[in-house]
Amino acid sequence: MKRATLWPDHLLPDDRVPPPWPGREVRLDGLVTYVRDTPATAAGADPALYVHGLGGSSQNWTDLAGLLADRLDGQAIDLPGFGRSEPGPRYTIGAFADLVIRWIEHSGRGPVHLFGNSLGGAVAVQVAGLRPDLVRTLTLISPALPFLDFRRSLQGRMLPVLAIPRAERLVARRLTQFAPEVMAQQVLEACVADLSRICAQRRAEALEEIRVRYEAEHYAAAYVRTFRGLVSSFLRAYLPGPGSLWRLAASVRAPTLVVGGRQDRLIDVRVAPQTARVIRDSRLMMLDGVGHVAQLEVPRLVARAVVGLLTETGDTVGRSDLAG
Numbered sequence: 001m002k003r004a005t006l007w008p009d010h011l012l013p014d015d016r017v018p019p020p021w022p023g024r025e026v027r028l029d030g031l032v033t034y035v036r037d038t039p040a041t042a043a044g045a046d047p048a049l050y051v052h053g054l055g056g057s058s059q060n061w062t063d064l065a066g067l068l069a070d071r072l073d074g075q076a077i078d079l080p081g082f083g084r085s086e087p088g089p090r091y092t093i094g095a096f097a098d099l100v101i102r103w104i105e106h107s108g109r110g111p112v113h114l115f116g117n118s119l120g121g122a123v124a125v126q127v128a129g130l131r132p133d134l135v136r137t138l139t140l141i142s143p144a145l146p147f148l149d150f151r152r153s154l155q156g157r158m159l160p161v162l163a164i165p166r167a168e169r170l171v172a173r174r175l176t177q178f179a180p181e182v183m184a185q186q187v188l189e190a191c192v193a194d195l196s197r198i199c200a201q202r203r204a205e206a207l208e209e210i211r212v213r214y215e216a217e218h219y220a221a222a223y224v225r226t227f228r229g230l231v232s233s234f235l236r237a238y239l240p241g242p243g244s245l246w247r248l249a250a251s252v253r254a255p256t257l258v259v260g261g262r263q264d265r266l267i268d269v270r271v272a273p274q275t276a277r278v279i280r281d282s283r284l285m286m287l288d289g290v291g292h293v294a295q296l297e298v299p300r301l302v303a304r305a306v307v308g309l310l311t312e313t314g315d316t317v318g319r320s321d322l323a324g
Helices: 058-067 093-107 119-130 154-162 167-175 180-191 200-215 219-236 245-251 271-278 299-313
Strands: 023-028 031-038 046-051 072-077 112-117 135-141 256-261 282-287
Touching (some): 058 112, 093 119, 112 119, 154 167, 245 271, 256 271, 256 299
Antiparallel strands (some): 023 031
C-alpha cells in the first residue's frame, strides 16, 4: 500500500455541472439493465465501467465520469432493482458481480477500468478477484467490505428489520410516511459530510431519484434483500471456507485506488485502509471532511487521484496537457 498520487488540478477539464448522461435500456439475460454512457472526448480513450452503491444509481457518477471523459469512455449501470433497471431474481454480491461480468462480456469492452462505490465496491472486488482478465485498474470509493461493528454505521438501525418476516412490506410502508423532499434530504445528510458542496442541480436530481423509487413497487424489496445479502457476505467473510470478500480482495492483482472519507457515516472508516492493506498493488487516499460518496462530494479530488493511478500504471493515452 502507498499513498495515492494526485494529478495537478489545473490539468483537469474546467468545472461544470453536466446533467445526467444519456441512458438506454439493454436487455441482458432476459432482464432490462439501464446503462448511461459518458462518451469519451478524445480518441483512444480506454473503456470504464462505474457501479453504484446500495440505494444509489448510475447518476451517482455524473461528475466524475465527465471529468475523466478525456481519458475514459465511461458506462455506468443501474444494478437490478435500482435506478431504472428491472428487479432481478437475486440480490447478493455474487449475483451483482455476475451481472457486471456479463455486461463487460456482452459489451465487448473489456478489460475495463472498474469503479465501485459502497456496495458497488464490494461487487467490483468480487469481479476483479474472479475475473482478472476483465479488469484493467480498480477504483474503490468507500467500499462496503466486511466489518462487524455496526455501531459505526447508520445502517445498523436496519439490522432488526432483517429478522422480521416480510420486512419489505414494513419498509415500503415506512417510505410512504415521508414526503420525497424529506427523504431526499435524509439520504444526502447520511451520505455527504458537507452539504454545501452539493449544488442545486444535484439536489434536484436526488429528489427526482427518490420519486422514481416511490413509483417502483419493487424498490423496497430490492433494498431490503440487497442489504440482507450484504450483511450475509459480511458474516461469511469471517468464517472458514471460500466466499470471503477479504480473501477475494487479497487475490486482486489489478492496480487499485482506494478512497475513503473520514466522515463516512455508513461504512466503518477503518475499512478503506484495511482494503488498501489487503490488496497487493494499492494506493490509498483518506479525505478529511468527506462522507460516503466522495465522487459526488469532491469529484475533482477523486478525479485527480484516478488520473494519478492511470498515469502511474501507464493506463492512459497521450493528451495535449501531457504534450506541453
